[in-house]
Amino acid sequence: MNTTNLDAIPRDRLPALLQAMPKAELHIHIEGSLEPELIFALAKRNGVSLPYPSVEALRAAYAFTDLQSFLDIYYAGASVLLKEEDFFDMAMAYFQRAKADNVVHAELFFDPQTHTDRGVPFATVIDGLVRACETAQRELGISALLIMCFLRHLSEEAAFETLEQALPHRDKFVGVGLDSGERGNPPEKFARVFARCRELGLHLVAHAGEEGPAAYISTALDVLKVERIDHGVRCVEDPALVKRLAAERVPLTVCPLSNVKLCVYGTMADHNLATLLADGLCVTVNSDDPAYFGGYMNQNFLETFAALPQLGPREAHQLAANSFEASFVDEARKQAWRAELDRVFAAV
């Protein structure tokens, strides 16, 4: 579209535009979409006992002080997932919410070790998720890809074992990522397993620079050779790195509500998303663990734009376009989404 028109769009149209614009979500841990109501329903269905007496008591425990305080509850919540149907139901609930937010494409992280370490077979996890992805495409028109994450607080040997279990299912996921506690678990701890995944032709991403230092972003790029950085907001501590990220258009999958909930920033007004975008980085907006952090995609967009006055219609368009640019799909599909994005903006 003629992007000069973007500045003519009145600011009061912004909330409606943010909601209506098509967008891709590239940083969503599917286990982080488990709402307390579904946790309790699955606990009942599977005869799992929970350390919380009610949905309200569980929700009240969602007062996090840092990443680890969240991860402790997140892994406890995932303990209700036992059967293929559970993984299917969890992912379908996410896709329904994503549809309401005009998400046209989602790349879902899943944490197999969280489940296989409890005795749930790898096939149970991935087959439930794949069936949900196929159903989302067929019934909701949302395309979806799966990215398998290694838990970085565990060993590289454990990651290799997980990769071994995943190989018979190689065609069911498009990439690998690195998540869980970042501090003290630098990307280079997983150099060999990422090199192997690269040989296998998998896409590579990693969480870096959420709680960990900017140096972890550099080693994720240089040692692991990742294509996208998940979070990455602490890049600002290294100005040369910021220049590099902009020059190479390395996507950052930023999660604003997550960052505030996990105290990476005191308030949304302190967030650096607008600055990074103005510096020319390929910033995207994502929900991370929406059931735990106070909102899905549109809530992230709405709260971020409400708190940061530098963000207007031009930036909304750029963020949606960036999400398509950063996705792991072919150019033709990106082109079609961009055309739809332009149609929505032209109709304002």
Ligand code: HPA
């Ligand atoms: O935000 C996160 N950071 C790291 N690991 C995670 N696992 C789920 N969510 C997260």
Ligand SMILES: [Zn+2]
């Ligand atoms: Zn994450």
